[in-house]
Amino acid sequence: MTAPAIELKGISKAFGPVQANKDISISVQPGTIHGIIGENGAGKSTLMSILYGFYKADAGEIYIKGEKTQIPDSLHAIKAGIGMVFQHFKLVENFTVLENIILGAEEGAMLNSSLGKARKQLKHLAEEYGLNVDPDALIENLSVGHQQRVEILKALYRQADILILDEPTGVLTPAEADQLFRILDRLRDEGKTIILITHKLREIMDITNTVSVMRRGEMTATVKTAETSPEELAELMVGRKVLLRVDKKPAEPTSTVLDVQSLRVIDDKGVERVKGIDLTVRAGEIVGIAGVAGNGQSELLEVLGGFADGTGTITVNGKQIPLTGHGADGQARRAAGIAHVPEDRQREGLIMEYSAWENTVFGYHHAPEYQSGMLMDNSGIQTEAQAKMDRFDVRPPDPRLAAKNFSGGNQQKIVLAREIERNPDLLLIGQPTRGVDIGAIEFIHQQIVNLRDQGKAILLVSVELDEIMSLSDRIAVMFDGHIMGERDPAQTDEKELGLMMAGITDTKGTEAQTNG
Amino acid sequence: MMDLVTILLPILDSTMRLATPLLFACLAGLFSERAGVFDIGLEGKMLAAAFFSAAIAYTSGNVWLGMLAGIAASIALSLIHGLASITFRGNQLISGVAINFLAAGMTVLVAQDWFKQGGRTPSLQGDARFGPIEFPGAAALADVPVVGPIYSELISGHSFLVYIALLAVPATWWILYRTRYGLRLRAVGENPAAVDTAGVSVIGLRYSAVLICGLLCGLAGAYLATGLQAGFVKDMSAGRGFIALAALIFAKWRPWHALGACLLFGFLQALSLRPDAVKILTRVDIPVQLLDALPYILTVVILAGFVGKAIGPRAGGEAYVKER
Numbered sequence: 143m144t145a146p147a148i149e150l151k152g153i154s155k156a157f158g159p160v161q162a163n164k165d166i167s168i169s170v171q172p173g174t175i176h177g178i179i180g181e182n183g184a185g186k187s188t189l190m191s192i193l194y195g196f197y198k199a200d201a202g203e204i205y206i207k208g209e210k211t212q213i214p215d216s217l218h219a220i221k222a223g224i225g226m227v228f229q230h231f232k233l234v235e236n237f238t239v240l241e242n243i244i245l246g247a248e249e250g251a252m253l254n255s256s257l258g259k260a261r262k263q264l265k266h267l268a269e270e271y272g273l274n275v276d277p278d279a280l281i282e283n284l285s286v287g288h289q290q291r292v293e294i295l296k297a298l299y300r301q302a303d304i305l306i307l308d309e310p311t312g313v314l315t316p317a318e319a320d321q322l323f324r325i326l327d328r329l330r331d332e333g334k335t336i337i338l339i340t341h342k343l344r345e346i347m348d349i350t351n352t353v354s355v356m357r358r359g360e361m362t363a364t365v366k367t368a369e370t371s372p373e374e375l376a377e378l379m380v381g382r383k384v385l386l387r388v389d390k391k392p393a394e395p396t397s398t399v400l401d402v403q404s405l406r407v408i409d410d411k412g413v414e415r416v417k418g419i420d421l422t423v424r425a426g427e428i429v430g431i432a433g434v435a436g437n438g439q440s441e442l443l444e445v446l447g448g449f450a451d452g453t454g455t456i457t458v459n460g461k462q463i464p465l466t467g468h469g470a471d472g473q474a475r476r477a478a479g480i481a482h483v484p485e486d487r488q489r490e491g492l493i494m495e496y497s498a499w500e501n502t503v504f505g506y507h508h509a510p511e512y513q514s515g516m517l518m519d520n521s522g523i524q525t526e527a528q529a530k531m532d533r534f535d536v537r538p539p540d541p542r543l544a545a546k547n548f549s550g551g552n553q554q555k556i557v558l559a560r561e562i563e564r565n566p567d568l569l570l571i572g573q574p575t576r577g578v579d580i581g582a583i584e585f586i587h588q589q590i591v592n593l594r595d596q597g598k599a600i601l602l603v604s605v606e607l608d609e610i611m612s613l614s615d616r617i618a619v620m621f622d623g624h625i626m627g628e629r630d631p632a633q634t635d636e637k638e639l640g641l642m643m644a645g646i647t648d649t650k651g652t653e654a655q656t657n658g
Numbered sequence: 659m660m661d662l663v664t665i666l667l668p669i670l671d672s673t674m675r676l677a678t679p680l681l682f683a684c685l686a687g688l689f690s691e692r693a694g695v696f697d698i699g700l701e702g703k704m705l706a707a708a709f710f711s712a713a714i715a716y717t718s719g720n721v722w723l724g725m726l727a728g729i730a731a732s733i734a735l736s737l738i739h740g741l742a743s744i745t746f747r748g749n750q751l752i753s754g755v756a757i758n759f760l761a762a763g764m765t766v767l768v769a770q771d772w773f774k775q776g777g778r779t780p781s782l783q784g785d786a787r788f789g790p791i792e793f794p795g796a797a798a799l800a801d802v803p804v805v806g807p808i809y810s811e812l813i814s815g816h817s818f819l820v821y822i823a824l825l826a827v828p829a830t831w832w833i834l835y836r837t838r839y840g841l842r843l844r845a846v847g848e849n850p851a852a853v854d855t856a857g858v859s860v861i862g863l864r865y866s867a868v869l870i871c872g873l874l875c876g877l878a879g880a881y882l883a884t885g886l887q888a889g890f891v892k893d894m895s896a897g898r899g900f901i902a903l904a905a906l907i908f909a910k911w912r913p914w915h916a917l918g919a920c921l922l923f924g925f926l927q928a929l930s931l932r933p934d935a936v937k938i939l940t941r942v943d944i945p946v947q948l949l950d951a952l953p954y955i956l957t958v959v960i961l962a963g964f965v966g967k968a969i970g971p972r973a974g975g976e977a978y979v980k981e982r
Binding site: 194196215216217219220226228232233234235236237241242244245246247248250251252253254256296 | 835837844845849853854856858
């Protein structure tokens with residue numbers, strides 16, 4: 143048997159009191175795809191950052207192809223044949239593909255000769271691995287999928303034979319993700335070793351040969367993918383049995399709560415982001431908006447939530463609500479019975495520096511029950527916050543702790559507690575489980591379903607197709623500011639929705655008009 | 659025709675001389691800001707360089723030694739800015755403001771201590787100043803109509819540093835767009851993480867840019883005190899560092915455009931030296947105070963964003979913190 147491509151022995155790393163990696167050992171065979179799965183904060187990215195020279199391990203040894211290797215910085219990692227594709231791409235947006243690829247790996251002090259050589263090399267790589275990208279295109283004009291290809295090409299140009307990909311599909315459409323997996327397959331066939339970091343069980347099951355599970359900084363198991371199941375992996379990740387499916391009975395929708403007619407939204411830059419959509423949400427149902435990020439879903443939520451202007455007609459419970467000017471703010475929306483759990487909870491849902499109890503009333507702090515004469519009834523609010531936090535299982539259950547000190551899942555529970563407990567008629571909820579651990583996802587999904595069962599209307603926006611499919615009673619797909627169509631989740635599948643998310647409708651079989 | 663030439667030539671001649679310190683400072687800012695380090699301390703560096711070049715040129719009688727002293731002073735302030743904003747990740751604006759105050763106070767204080775002439779240096783004479791460089795045939799051609807005066811007055815007869823400033827424009831362009839160093843410099847101002855993950859030192863690149871900035875500001879200050887004027891006087895940079903910043907924004911951080919912007923500002927400054935010529939050209943009696951204020955008015959107009967939207971280097975003004 144050949145030496146492992148990568149072998150880590152006893153890697154430990156602490157950030158202050160937090161032990162991010164505890165005595166981790168792992169061995170990756172050459173020519174395989176090795177998955178590393180774990181919840182947020184399990185230490186996956188820290189481990190890979192150590193391997194790429196971003197952090198220095200407190201203890202432990204790294205062996206590359208059987209040789210003990212020191213990796214004090216990225217340059218050494220590159221020299222050792224390691225390439226990394228980060229979750230957030232490290233590309234210079236207003237440079238061309240070619241310039242990005244040679245950056246740091248130029249051959250000589252003059253650019254022209256380096257660019258010429260790189261162009262030839264790039265053509266060669268494109269043919270060998272099926273990685274076609276226009277070398278003269280500016281990065282900012284490329285789709286996310288193509289930007290990712292540039293990152294892979296960057297690594298290959300530096301002759302990496304070990305590729306680390308950190309959550310590579312988070313930003314891709316299902317079709318783009320499929321393409322990526324085909325590329326990874328091909329790279330593996332050519333003898334490259336690939337480490338895939340992800341929190342998506344399905345990806346692990348689909349493409350990896352071996353999978354390691356991390357939990358709270360420790361490596362809990364390494365198993366052959368063929369010999370495990372998603373349920374087993376989920377349990378290893380969380381440390382207890384997890385319900386992967388949402389448990390809900392069929393919806394019993396009644397009267398229309400939200401009615402949107404020909405809504406248009408133009409953003410600050412003058413770009414039309416929502417191009418005339420019609421949508422209804424009835425009481426007692428969850429309508430899910432599927433789509434790749436940036437296709438107008440965020441703007442739809444912003445207009446409904448009252449912090450962006452739009453044109454068109456929106457009625458809530460039969461009453462028209464203003465879309466611009468006075469009366470089109472969050473305060474008015476809340477008064478109309480709309481609660482909003484925004485997509486970016488850390489910027490729009492919470493004030494991170496403020497304590498949890500203050501965060502449990504923001505937006506509703508004018509309510510009479512929170513006043514005590516001329517002052518706010520702080521002790522009353524704190525008592526109520528404690529009760530809310532207990533009901534929503536916020537951990538640690540300390541209302542005096544600042545919002546920033548809670549994990550992503552617990553921050554989301556604080557926002558949910560605030561919005562749901564006001565008993566709204568309509569709940570807008572964006573990316574409810576982004577950055578939330580599997581265990582907390584289960585709880586949050588259950589809260590959303592419970593609210594529906596109380597006869598409330600829920601509009602759900604998520605880029606996670608799995609989430610949309612398991613929660614929604616009706617699915618609308620948005621692409622380029624249009625609603626491509628509505629589907630019954632029981633009568634559609636990921637393939638059909640994925641095509642619609644890419645602007646292709648099944649019925650027509652042709653690419654939809656995108657208005658340039 | 660002849661009339662127009664005789665009226666315009668002195669103005670254009672002054673434009674060249676007045677644009678020179680602006681151009682040095684503007685290119686200095688260009689290097690620094692392209693690397694992601696904002697520098698509003700151009701003014702202070704220029705002023706310190708002006709004082710030290712005048713002081714050393716006077717005491718040694720050698721303008722070249724003076725120039726080197728000016729560059730050294732400016733680079734020293736650059737390194738302070740680098741230390742504060744690159745190494746210690748401090749606020750780049752505040753560091754720049756501090757440098758401006760430091761230079762404004764220190765130059766006058768030291769000047770008073772050394773020369774006892776009320777915070778100024780004695781007048782520079784002879785080899786302690788940069789003299790004009792006469793191009794071959796300038797005198798012979800001077801009498802040829804139109805072309806002659808343009809060659810002998812406008813093109814020939816400036817001091818060494820004027821020509822260096824003009825040459826610095828293509829040099830900057832070439833470094834920025836034709837060399838590996840330029841590619842990395844532009845990249846570090848746009849996305850330092852891309853540079854870092856490519857195995858290149860962000861800190862090293864930014865320090866190098868700050869050093870170049872110091873060198874160019876030093877030349878700007880040396881020219882002010884030993885070329886444009888003959889000695890240092892209090893606050894002699896007179897806001898030129900800020901005008902250079904406005905020119906940089908106007909030029910959208912591009913070298914050739916920077917030349918154009920600096921010539922425009924230089925031209926406006928030259929007009930205020932020649933109110934008589936302006937009166938002849940426009941047939942309107944424009945108050946000289948208004949002419950004096952023109953470059954500053956344009957600065958405010960540009961900085962207020964009236965001249966199109968200028969988007970600077972995207973990572974500008976932020977210290978680089980390594981993160982995943």
